[in-house]
Amino acid sequence: MNTPILLGRVLRSSTAAYTFGYNHVDDAPPPFGALIRADVATESVYGLVYDVVVHDDPFVRQIVAAGEEMDETRIQDMRQRRQTPVEITALAVAYARGDQVYQRIPPRPPAALQPIYACADAEVRRALARFDYFRTVLNNSQCPAEELLAASLRRAARCQLPGGDAPYLLAAGRELARLLAADPARLEAILRRLTS
């Protein structure tokens, strides 16, 4: 089994969502819609990345405002050495206890400084095998729900075993059609994003 990739540590959290500081400057941060994991005691809390914020501060603003040609060493200093992490927020959509995955809000949030890991393909398949989390996403007013569902499904489809992506997306589409039968405009918005 591969060693899980440590992405960062929790800055603040609630049962609904958690935000962590990301400081892997050499790699791009986990993209919108990616599944990540925080371990809380005997549970693993799964979240979908829905907000990535790169902070500024007076130092950065001063340099940008100066408008001079930027020295590459300064750019790397700003990106790699300064204490201004990229902040990433994930919506909690599931948790696992032992071998069992529950697609609902976790009983407790990750604690501050709890490590956050990227999820490997097998873990994505296991955590998002069912679609009960759709309702959690669709009912959340803090995240761009349609965009997030479409992005997470596209990513989850790529994690399926060979030949499994189309059946996975078909099953997801059916579930969405059932949930959004009374809201065809929203359903169409998701399906368009899913297929384009």
Add this chain to the structure above:
Amino acid sequence: MLELRKLLDPLEAMGAEIAQRQKEYSRLAEDAAAQLQRTPVDAALQAKIELALKLDHTWRGAEPVEATLDRRHRPTSPPESATLIAVDGSQIYPDRHGPLLYYLLNTGAIIFRQGSAAAPQVETQPSLHFSDAELYDVRGNLIKAERINARRELAEMQRLAALAVEERTRGGGDLDPLILAIKDGQLMMWLGERDLFEAEGGEDAGITADLSRYIDCLHTLQRVQATPIGFVSTPRSANVIRLLWISALDAAQITREEVQQSPYRGLSDAALFARLLGPNQRSALFATTARVNRERFAPAGQRICFFYLNVAQRQGPDWAQIARIDLPEWVARQPQWADRVQNALYHDCVGMRFPYVLARADELAVVSQQEKRDLEQMLAVQLARRTGALPEPSPKARQKDLSRGYSR
């Protein structure tokens, strides 16, 4: 609470006074510039300097190091990629109203390799001081802020020396690549005349020992050929102005009163050189006549000299940003020293009119109020584990915290 409306009249008076003073300074600076241009560096000038020091040993003037006072130099050689090592420090002073008596020093350092396109190396080094020997002076009084500042300066210089040695080792011991070891503020360890007097009287051997360690660091930097730099931004010093005043007097006119009362009072060297220096142009090199320089640094082969450098990008006195650059005299004996140092510093000031590396070192060194509160909580927990009781701040400190919304 500050009731600004009660300051309206004084503010108006202050504005008028400052505007008037600026006009006066402009006239004085013009006069001083003319004096700078016509004063030769000769035996007569040196004799006047010696006389001024004899009449007032605290006279903070300037001694010329180069053949002319009105030198203006812009580098002619192209910039090279230098390594800039910058260190800055901060401190938490002991608080006799606080729950625990201690002081903290924290140094922040950056090693910035120009042109490397790689992220610089950064570090911080905190040190906690809590023993009686560290907290009390020889008379049993709580250590003064000035002594803590001096110890911080020593800690900064020790980091600079250690990092410079590491950097040379990293480069295989080749002494040719330029390394600047930069600290914020003057390069001389700050010692008041009283501190120096006490040290001479043997009352506080710690001051003498700290000064020796500081000078040892300069020797270390010299051994690895790293150039020590003290960068003074917006300097208020008037060493050259004082020199110009005594140069304008006949030797017979130089009395203790004349030395101490200059018509240029209030005019700074920076105001003078802002009129004279263009971007990336430096003044002549001078040595400060401060007693500690003459009696401690110079005999050790580390006499501190300085020049003024305009670090602005735009031409004209209104845009000028004059910095005072301190360095040891041995640097000035190296070939091409001025071009190399000037180019490296000036390039690092681009976009900020202040060295980028010092801004970063300061950012690394600073201890926030929140960090201070966190540290004191950790100390309190340590103490509570051993004594079973949490240390208490004084009633005064508690009241102040309450009114400011803090909780210890």
